[in-house]
Structures are given as structure tokens and as C-alpha cells.
Amino acid sequence: QVQLVESGGGLVQAGDSLRLSCAASGRSFKAMAWFRQAPGKEREFVAAISWNGGSTQYAGSVKGRFTISRDNPRNAVSLQMNSLKPEDTAVYYCATKNLFSGNYLYTGVKDYDYWGQGTQVTVSS
Numbered sequence: 001q002v003q004l005v006e007s008g009g010g011l012v013q014a015g016d017s018l019r020l021s022c023a024a025s026g027r028s029f030k031a032m033a034w035f036r037q038a039p040g041k042e043r044e045f046v047a048a049i050s051w052n053g054g055s056t057q058y059a060g061s062v063k064g065r066f067t068i069s070r071d072n073p074r075n076a077v078s079l080q081m082n083s084l085k086p087e088d089t090a091v092y093y094c095a096t097k098n099l100f101s102g103n104y105l106y107t108g109v110k111d112y113d114y115w116g117q118g119t120q121v122t123v124s125s
Contacts, residue, residue, distance in 0.1 A: 002114040009119030020079040022094030036090035045107040055103040091118040
């Protein structure tokens, strides 16, 4: 069983930056991802990173503004969010898979087995 704990959310203005962190219990060299869910909307993919950081993938809406990275010795993954927009407002969730997937990255909610409790990001205009 893997436990994930997100941190770093908050209230910022449009154009500001935030860095989200996700700490995983135990060693988990599996793909990890960030998703987000805005009020009244379905949870959506934001970014994913392979087990060794060699591959990354981003949603089109955040590509060029967000950067996902991981620190395996610390069992952590981060999401650097720059040039934030009001439409980035959502609860952000960290997720990981149960099975090793090499450098292949998944973008579906159902593809991930463990989830954190989420951290709120609010971007004011």
C-alpha cells in the first residue's frame, strides 16, 4: 500500500507561480502523475513522469507552463506551475501506479491505483 501526501497549494494571482509537492510512503519506482479537478468538472490529467524521470507528458493546457519532476531518493514528485491562470483553479491530486510501466506514461484516471487527498490551488484574476 502506497500513501501519497500533497502539499504546496494556495491562493495566488494570475501570472504567479506555485510548486506542488507529493511525498510517497515507501519506495515506489513507478510512474507518477498529477491530475486536477475543478468544481463541477471531471478529474483531468495534468502531467506524468516515468519511474526514472526519463519520460514526461503534459496536458496541452499546461504544456510550457508546468514542469513535473521527481526525486526518487526522497520518494517525492513535484509540479512547478508558472504563469498560472484562473482556469488552473482546481484541487490537484498526486497519483501513482501499482505496476511498473517502464517509460510508458498513462493519462487516464483509471490507469492509476493510489491517490493523495488533494491540495487546493486557487488563481484569482
